[in-house]
Amino acid sequence: MLKIGDFSKLSRISIRMLRHYDEIGLLEPRSTDRMTGYRYYSEDQLPMACRITSLKEMGFGLAVIGEIFKKYDDPGELAKFLEIKQSEVLAEMKETSRRMRLLESAIERLRKDETSMNYNVILKTIPERTVASVRMVLSAYNQEGMLWNYLMTETADQNFQFAENCLSLAIFHDEGFQDSEIDVEIQASVKGTYKDTEHVKFKTVPPVEIASSIYKGSYDQITEVNHAVANWVNDNGYEFNGAMFCIYHVSPAQTQNPEELVTEVCYPVKLKS
Structure with a gap:
């Protein structure tokens, strides 16, 4: 029989850890002196100690190792x-x-x-959601407010509810910057079922993986933020996979101070094949 100190040296497991194994029933000593409390191990327990160490090195937790030992004889x-x-x-x-x-x-x-x-860029997935959508061709980017006006006025009698953690965003469907004839779609997450109106369409939008950057301040920064996101996409092995859009966390509808605006610039992406 081996004292705990000797077994510790041979197994290369600390005395403290051996005591812990005993407490949780993973590796109990062969006998314990009732008078002194000294633990004694047998040489034939060394392979078991070695298995525990090996499984720990593979990344298994002690609770799982205990479950493994119950079925260890079944390959x-x-x-x-x-x-x-x-x-x-x-x-x-x-x-x-x-x-x-x-x-x-x-x-x-x-x-x-x-x-x-x-401008810090992150990768995340926006889950599937139901949205109220308005899409039109505008003569200038600053006419986007007209779409939001359609959304609110045409649905006023339906008393629809915005979803929790509602995303209010604008999607720019053109491939690049446009001086006119700008294809813009706005979306707001909703919960419930509603009827389409002349301009407002309700639909389910699939999940989308995006690279995005959130910034605070006026929209004058958006070109710099676009560059930051584009550089991140190119540097990290991704490619663009859909129309760019902006999520308005704090919009002009909530503040008249441009410095208080909070906008997230988003690009759908996928890994390069």
Whole structure:
């Protein structure tokens, strides 16, 4: 029989951890002296200690290791545990790789332009949602307010409700900047079912993955923000996948002070094939 200190040296597991294993029933000593409380282990418990260490190094938690030991003699069941952990590790590797790309591109942009981090870009998915939509061709960008007016006036008698965490946004369907004949669509997330009107259409919008940047202040900054998002997309292995749009977190309907506006510039994206 081995004292806990000797077993600790042979197994390369600390005394503190061996006591913890005993407390949770993962690796109990072969015997315990009732008078002194000393724990004694057997040499044939060393392989079990080695298995625990090996599984921990693979990333398994102690609770899962306990479950694994219940089925350790069944190779098929053991393989299932290992395959699940393998999938988790692969997902972690993918996420780590993504973070490395983000860091590398951010460092590279800073080397080229010290102001590039003024507009931080993130990747996220906007989930499926039901929206009230108005789409028209306008003669100028500053006429967008007309679309919002149609939205509110034509639906006034329906008493429709905005969704929680409502997204109010404008989608610019043209490929580039237009001096006139601008194809603009506005959307507001709603909950419930409503009837279409002359200009307002209710529809379900599928989820979309976007690269976006939120900024505070006047719309004069939007060109710089567009450049920041475009650079991020190019630097991180993505490509554009749809019409650019802006989410109005704080809009002119809520404040007359341009410095209080909060806008999110969004570009649908997908990984380059």
